[in-house]
Amino acid sequence: MQPLPVTAAASSTDVITPQPGTAAKPAGAPDEDVEGEDELLPAMADDDYSAQLSWQSESKDNLKVLMDNFSPGQYERFEAYRRHALPKQAIRKVIQQTTGQQVSQPVAQIVAGVAKVFVGEIVEKARQVQSRRNDSGPLTPDHLREAYRMYQAETGRVGSARPIRGKRLFVR
Numbered sequence: 001m002q003p004l005p006v007t008a009a010a011s012s013t014d015v016i017t018p019q020p021g022t023a024a025k026p027a028g029a030p031d032e033d034v035e036g037e038d039e040l041l042p043a044m045a046d047d048d049y050s051a052q053l054s055w056q057s058e059s060k061d062n063l064k065v066l067m068d069n070f071s072p073g074q075y076e077r078f079e080a081y082r083r084h085a086l087p088k089q090a091i092r093k094v095i096q097q098t099t100g101q102q103v104s105q106p107v108a109q110i111v112a113g114v115a116k117v118f119v120g121e122i123v124e125k126a127r128q129v130q131s132r133r134n135d136s137g138p139l140t141p142d143h144l145r146e147a148y149r150m151y152q153a154e155t156g157r158v159g160s161a162r163p164i165r166g167k168r169l170f171v172r
Contacts (some may be wrong), residue, residue, distance in 0.1 A: 060065060086112040122147050 069079060092108040095101075103111075125147035126139045135143070 001142075086115055088112055091115070122151060125150050 028137055035151075067075065067078070087109045088105065091112045092105075095103045095108065095111060122144060123139070126143040129143045129146045129150070130139060132142075
């Protein structure tokens with residue numbers, strides 16, 4: 001004979017018939033393992049969420065202050081930087097040719113982001129070289145070569161190995 005299910009009218013002294021291999025537990029008894037975790041997880045999630053919102057708000061405020069202090073030329077360059085991105089398919093192709101392996105779209109996005117930051121740093125240094133030489137107009141390859149040389153001097157060797165087949169960046 002099958003035991004009848006316990007209803008809301010059951011008292012706290014009623015015993016639910018356990019499944020084979022489990023211990024009996026009075027009806028209405030809290031599930032100790034799960035309840036303790038349930039109490040902690042929402043609190044932690046709320047704290048993380050509020051911390052993330054606070055950080056995002058602070059970042060937006062900092063960006064606004066920075067953008068308010070840009071010169072018109074700097075603002076135009078910054079807007080161009082934000083609008084443009086390296087093509088993900090081309091990045092995936094370069095990674096595949098370099099490593100000999102297929103990469104996922106998220107990996108290509110990360111590499112494209114790092115490459116964009118690198119290009120931004122080189123252009124920034126090239127602008128410094130241009131202003132130091134009192135040149136005007138667009139950046140020249142000479143400005144980029146000098147910026148790359150300065151970048152290497154500041155950070156050490158770029159990359160972990162020598163360039164493949166003697167290829168070098170910004171060579172005359």
